[in-house]
Structure formats: structure tokens, C-alpha cells
Amino acid sequence: MPNSAVLFAVHPGRLEAEVQIPLIELQPAFGHAVADSAARVLPRYGPALRQYLAQHMRLQSPDGRYWAVQVGELAIEHQTNELTGPYDELLAQVHLTPPPGADVRRFVLRYDAVLHQVVTHKILVAVRQDWAAGQVVAESPRQVGVIEMDIVNSQIHPLAVNLADGSAWTGFRTMVELGTQHIAEGTDHLLFLLVLLLPAPLLVAGRRWGPFGGTRYSLRRLLLIVTAFTLGHSLTLLLGALGWVRLPSQPVEVLIA
Structure with a gap:
């Protein structure tokens, strides 16, 4: 049977968790x-x-204080397991706030x-996004542990989570590396930028291209175009990588084309 996750x-100052539970x-x-x-x-x-999940999830700081747990949006998604076939899964967004x-x-x-009823069940725990540790792409979760029943002692042991120290610089550096890789692999981006740059040195008069505008004019135009392209692309990449903006891929690809 499929496991939970x-x-x-x-x-900064909070955690967001996506809980995945097979309905079966x-x-x-x-x-x-x-x-x-x-x-x-859901209806x-x-x-x-929501009440069930809130009752069965508790986070505790090393000093013994408990976190605030708020179960938010719920959804049902259809999944496929290679061994057991298709199944439906509950997705729950949980907001977790530590004490001051x-x-x-x-x-x-x-x-x-x-797990409190199905003793063979397992719960995989992972971090899917952590800016301060340089993990900005949500598609590659980093597993931190597994919660399962201790059959010998009939106990469910809590999982101690100790994430590596991070910094804003680590996240920024990772975003730069990700952006560089994205541009290097995106031939369409480079061709689009080239099309923007080719007419940049030319003067425009009466909606017509004119002669060469001079070195200073050309450099200023080139710098403006490259900066605008970089800022715009970096902003959209950041919003998408952090999951702040989610758009259906097919309409976006059509608009880009």
C-alpha cells in the first residue's frame, strides 16, 4: 500500500507542510x-x-514548548503507485508557527x-523547500526521516528534526546558479535576447530604423535591454521556484510560443 508523506x-519564522495521505x-x-x-x-x-489532522500533528521545540498548528486547504488528487496501481490521495496544507x-x-x-490504527503504515518526512539551505526547487525533496510503528514496543516514536544551519547568502547563491543553468540550457531565451539586441544600436525616427546611434547610445540601449530582461526573468523564476505563483503550464507555453 502507498505511504503517507x-x-x-x-x-523565516514558520513552516508550511503538505501532508499526503492515501484515502485507502x-x-x-x-x-x-x-x-x-x-x-x-471534502464536502x-x-x-x-481538519480536526483529525490537527489532533494527530504536534511539533515541539527543544525547550518543550509546542507550536501552533493550523490545517488549511484540503484537496483530493489522483495518484499512481508502480506496485499497487492508481489511488486517491488527500492533500492538506498545514501552517506551523513556533513559539516566540x-x-x-x-x-x-x-x-x-x-499510523495509530494501521500499524504497517509508514510516514515519510522530507523538506521540499529551504531557501536558507540552498534548496529552492520544490521538485527534489530531501528526506529527513521516517515515522513508523515500533512493533516490538508497540510505540510510535517522535522524529527529531535538526535542519542544517542556513543563510540568506546560501539561498541567493543557489538562485544565481539556478538562473545561470536555466539560461545556459534555454536556447530559446538566448535567441529571443539576441533578437532584442540586434536593433539596439540603431536610432528610431518616425517608427523607422535609422542609422547607427553611436557607441554611447548603443551601450546604454544594450545595458537597458539586458537589465530589463534579466530582472523580469529572475523575478518570474523566483516566484515560480518558491511556489508563490502557480499557473497551468499549457496556456503559459502557448503564450510564450
């Missing part, structure tokens, strides 16, 4: 027939699911949704 995104595993633990009709799950059980003065990068995760 908790994917963290680390932000959630059903015996939640006590309702959520796997029988995925389309009816019928949305508030109860607590380190957002060090905590103990106490999470036992599904």
Missing part, C-alpha cells in the same frame, strides 16, 4: 468511508478531516495520522 517548506489507508483510521467516493470526501468530511524565540530549524515532530 509530510513535506516541509522552511520560511486513511479510511480505517478516520472511521468514515472516504475511499469509496473521493468526490464526496462531507472537510471540517472533520524558538528555532524554526530544530523541532520534534509527533505525527501519527493513520
